[in-house]
Amino acid sequence: MKILRISITIILISLGNLLFAGDGMWLPLLLKALNEGEMQSMGMKLSAEDIYSVNQGSLKDAIVHFGGFCTSEVISDQGLLLTNHHCGYSQIQSHSTLENNLLKDGFWAQTKEDELANPGLFARFITRIDDVSDDVLKGVTKDMDEVSRQSMIDKNIDSIRGSIRLKEFHDIIIRPFYQGNQYFIFYTVTYNDVRLVGTPPESIGKFGADTDNWVWPRHTGDFALFRIYAGPNNEPAEYSENNVPYKPKHFLPISLDGVEEGDFTMVFGFPGRTNQYLPGAAVEQIIETLNPAKIEIRETALGILDEKMRADEQVRIQYASKFARIANYWKKWIGESQGLVKTNALDKKSKFEEEFKMKNKDNRENVSLLPQMEQLYKAIEPYAFTRDYYSEVASRNIELLSASSIIGRLVSTFENNGVDAYNRFLPRIQGYLQGFYKDYRPEIDKEVFAALTEMYANNVNAMYVPDQLKNKKGAKGFQMLADEVYGSSSFTEMDKMMAILDMDPAAAVEKIKMDPAYKLSSEWGSMIDEKVNVPYNEHKAKLDEYQRKYMQAIIETFPNRRFYPDANSTMRVSYGQVNGYKPKDGVCYTPVTYLDGVIEKYQPGDYEFDVHPKLLELHEKEDYGQYADTNGKVPVCFLGSNHTTGGNSGSPAIDAHGNLIGLNFDRVWEGTMSDINYDKSICRNIMVDARFVLFIIDKFAGASHLIDEMKLVHPKAE
Numbered sequence: 001m002k003i004l005r006i007s008i009t010i011i012l013i014s015l016g017n018l019l020f021a022g023d024g025m026w027l028p029l030l031l032k033a034l035n036e037g038e039m040q041s042m043g044m045k046l047s048a049e050d051i052y053s054v055n056q057g058s059l060k061d062a063i064v065h066f067g068g069f070c071t072s073e074v075i076s077d078q079g080l081l082l083t084n085h086h087c088g089y090s091q092i093q094s095h096s097t098l099e100n101n102l103l104k105d106g107f108w109a110q111t112k113e114d115e116l117a118n119p120g121l122f123a124r125f126i127t128r129i130d131d132v133s134d135d136v137l138k139g140v141t142k143d144m145d146e147v148s149r150q151s152m153i154d155k156n157i158d159s160i161r162g163s164i165r166l167k168e169f170h171d172i173i174i175r176p177f178y179q180g181n182q183y184f185i186f187y188t189v190t191y192n193d194v195r196l197v198g199t200p201p202e203s204i205g206k207f208g209a210d211t212d213n214w215v216w217p218r219h220t221g222d223f224a225l226f227r228i229y230a231g232p233n234n235e236p237a238e239y240s241e242n243n244v245p246y247k248p249k250h251f252l253p254i255s256l257d258g259v260e261e262g263d264f265t266m267v268f269g270f271p272g273r274t275n276q277y278l279p280g281a282a283v284e285q286i287i288e289t290l291n292p293a294k295i296e297i298r299e300t301a302l303g304i305l306d307e308k309m310r311a312d313e314q315v316r317i318q319y320a321s322k323f324a325r326i327a328n329y330w331k332k333w334i335g336e337s338q339g340l341v342k343t344n345a346l347d348k349k350s351k352f353e354e355e356f357k358m359k360n361k362d363n364r365e366n367v368s369l370l371p372q373m374e375q376l377y378k379a380i381e382p383y384a385f386t387r388d389y390y391s392e393v394a395s396r397n398i399e400l401l402s403a404s405s406i407i408g409r410l411v412s413t414f415e416n417n418g419v420d421a422y423n424r425f426l427p428r429i430q431g432y433l434q435g436f437y438k439d440y441r442p443e444i445d446k447e448v449f450a451a452l453t454e455m456y457a458n459n460v461n462a463m464y465v466p467d468q469l470k471n472k473k474g475a476k477g478f479q480m481l482a483d484e485v486y487g488s489s490s491f492t493e494m495d496k497m498m499a500i501l502d503m504d505p506a507a508a509v510e511k512i513k514m515d516p517a518y519k520l521s522s523e524w525g526s527m528i529d530e531k532v533n534v535p536y537n538e539h540k541a542k543l544d545e546y547q548r549k550y551m552q553a554i555i556e557t558f559p560n561r562r563f564y565p566d567a568n569s570t571m572r573v574s575y576g577q578v579n580g581y582k583p584k585d586g587v588c589y590t591p592v593t594y595l596d597g598v599i600e601k602y603q604p605g606d607y608e609f610d611v612h613p614k615l616l617e618l619h620e621k622e623d624y625g626q627y628a629d630t631n632g633k634v635p636v637c638f639l640g641s642n643h644t645t646g647g648n649s650g651s652p653a654i655d656a657h658g659n660l661i662g663l664n665f666d667r668v669w670e671g672t673m674s675d676i677n678y679d680k681s682i683c684r685n686i687m688v689d690a691r692f693v694l695f696i697i698d699k700f701a702g703a704s705h706l707i708d709e710m711k712l713v714h715p716k717a718e
C-alpha cells in the first residue's frame with residue numbers, strides 16, 4: 001500500500017478567509033498557494049513571484065545564508081552584504097589586536113583594497129527550491145518498519161543526488177519537512193571570498209550587551225557590513241586578490257521613510273529550529289524539568305564568572321564572549337518558561353488535543369498516538385534530563401572537561417586510526433588549544449568545577465554519577481576533588497599541555513591517558529554514552545516516528561487549517577506588522593526607540609552602556625542628516641510581530657514594496673516561547689531601523705562612499 005501522502009498545497013488553496021494568527025515560517029515556493037492573498041490583504045504590494053521566482057530576479061536572490069549560522073542580505077550592486085554585528089563577531093575579533101582593536105574602535109574600509117579577508121566564512125545563495133517528496137518517499141509504505149523506511153529514503157536521496165550534475169561551488173540540500181512527511185530540495189551556490197567592510201564599535205554594535213539582550217526597549221546598532229567577491233564571470237572562487245565584487249541578481253533598495261505602527265513587515269532568512277507540534281506532555285517536560293535544570297546550572301556558572309569579571313579587567317576581557325554565550329540561552333530559557341506559563345500553552349495544547357481525539361474517535365490508530373507519545377515522553381524523561389545535565393555541566397560549563405574531551409579525540413584517533421591519522425589531526429588540536437589557553441583561568445574554572453560537580457551529584461540519579469563524584473561530604477568534598485584534579489592535571493597549563501603534544505605520539509597518548517582530567521572526562525563520558533545515550537536514542541527514534549505520524553494525522557484531521565513546517569535552517573518567510581505589546585498588567589510598550597533613549601541609558605565608563613563621544617556630539621547637535629523620523633528624532637530599533645528564531649539574526653525586515661526597512665537581531669524576552677507556542681499577544685521580533693544603520697555609516701563613520709553604492713528610496717512619497 002502506498003503511503004497516504006499529504007498534499008498540503010492543494011488542501012490550502014481551498015482555504016477560506018482565515019483570521020491571521022501571526023505565526024508561521026513559510027517556504028518561499030509555497031507563498032503563492034498559501035500566503036499571497038493574506039500578505040496582500042495586510043498591505044503588501046508585491047506578488048509571490050516578486051519574492052520567489054526561478055525565472056527572474058526576485059527578493060530571494062538578495063538573501064544569503066551567512067556562514068551557515070546567520071542570515072545576511074545584499075544591499076548594493078557590488079555585493080555589499082548587511083548582517084548583525086553579533087553574526088560577524090568572531091571575524092571582527094579575529095582582525096583585532098590590542099593596538100588595532102576593531103571591536104572597541106570599529107572599522108571602516110576606505111577603499112575596496114582595505115576590506116579584510118575572512119578564511120572559512122562563506123555566503124550561500126539559494127537558486128531554486130523544489131518539492132521532491134514523491135521521489136524521496138518512493139517505495140515507502142505505511143507498514144514498513146522504521147529502519148527499512150529510512151534506508152529506502154537514503155537510497156532515494158542518493159539516487160536524486162546522483163542524477164543531478166553540479167558545477168564547482170554548487171550543491172543541493174535535501175531536507176525533511178513536517179517531521180518527515182515531505183521533502184524539499186534546495187539548490188545552492190556558495191561564495192567563499194567574503195570580506196569585512198565595516199563595523200561600528202561595540203559601544204554601538206553591542207550597546208546594552210547582556211543586560212539588554214532579549215529585552216525591549218532596545219537601543220543596539222547590531223549591524224556589520226561585508227562584501228562578496230567573485231572570480232571570473234561573476235562565478236564563485238576561493239579567495240584571491242584578483243577577485244572582484246560580486247554582481248547580484250537582485251539587491252535590496254533601502255527605504256528612508258521608516259515605519260509606523262501597523263505597517264506590513266516581512267522577514268526573510270534562515271531560522272534554525274522550532275518545535276511547534278509537540279504534544280502537551282513534551283511542553284510540560286520542558287517547563288517542569290528540562291529548562292529549570294539548565295537554567296540553574298548556568299546561573300551557578302554565571303554567578304562565579306560575573307564576580308571574577310567584575311573584580312579584574314583582564315578576566316573580564318578573557319571571559320566576555322564566553323559569558324555572553326552562556327548568558328544568551330540562560331536568559332532565553334527563563335523567558336521561554338515564563339511565557340509558556342503566561343500564555344497558558346498547556347491549556348491550549350490540551351484543548352487542541354481534545355479536539356484531535358474527538359475528531360479521530362473512529363480512527364483507532366490516530367486516537368492512540370497521543371497516549372503513546374505521552375508514555376514515551378515519560379519514559380525518555382530520566383535520560384533526557386541526565387543528558388542535558390551532563391552536557392551543561394561537563395561539555396559546556398566546566399572548561400577543563402570540555403577541553404579534555406577534545407584532547408581525548410587524539411587518543412581515540414591514535415588508537416583507532418593509527419599514528420598517521422594522529423599526526424594529521426594534531427595541528428588542529430594545537431590550534432584549538434592556542435585559542436583555549438589565551439582566555440583560560442584555571443583558578444576560576446576550578447570554582448565552577450567544584451560547584452557544578454556538586455550539583456550534578458546531588459541532582460542526578462546516583463546510577464549516572466561517576467565514581468569520582470560519589471561519597472563527597474558536602475561542598476568541602478567537591479572543593480577537595482577540584483584541588484586534586486586541577487592540582488595534578490597537566491591540562492590546566494598551556495606549557496605543560498603543549499610539551500605533551502611535542503612528545504612522540506605513543507608517549508603523548510600514554511601521558512594524556514594518565515591525566516586525572518582525561519580520566520574523569522572519559523570515564524564520565526563513556527558511562528553516559530552507555531547508560532544514558534543508548535536508551536535515549538532508542539526512545540528518541542520512536543518519538544520521531546510518532547511525531548511524524550502525529551503531524552500527518554493533524555494535517556488530515558484539520559483540512560481547513562494551514563500548517564507551516566518547523567524551522568530547520570532552510571530559507572523561510574515570516575510576515576506581520578510593526579507592533580508594540582503589553583507584557584504585563586499596566587505596562588505597554590511602543591514599537592520604536594530613538595537615539596534619545598541611548599542617551600538615557602548612557603553610563604560613562606560602563607562596559608555595557610558607555611556611549612562614543614562622536615555619537616554624543618551628533619546627538620547634541622542633532623546632526624541627523626536625512627535619517628531622522630518626521631518627529632525630528634533618529635530611530636534606533638523597532639518591533640514587529642514576525643515569527644523568528646535563532647538563525648534569523650541578520651535577516652532583512654522588508655516593507656510592502658520590497659525595500660529594506662530594518663535588520664532583525666533579537667526577540668523580546670516575554671515572547672521567546674514562540675519556538676514552541678507562538679502567541680500573537682507577546683511574541684515580537686526586534687530589528688535595527690535601517691535609518692540608524694545609514695546614520696551610523698554616514699554621520700558617525702563618515703563612510704559616505706558606502707552610502708553612495710546603495711539605493712535609497714522613498715516608497716511612501718510615491
Ligand code: ARG
Nearest residue numbers: 086209210213214324328666
Ligand atoms: N539574543 C540574540 C541571539 O540570540 C543576540 C545574542 C548576542 N548578544 C549577546 N549580548 N549575547 O542571538
Ligand code: GLU
Nearest residue numbers: 645646647648649665666
Ligand atoms: N539573536 C538571534 C540569532 O542569532 C535571533 C534572536 C532569536 O532567537 O530570535 O539568530
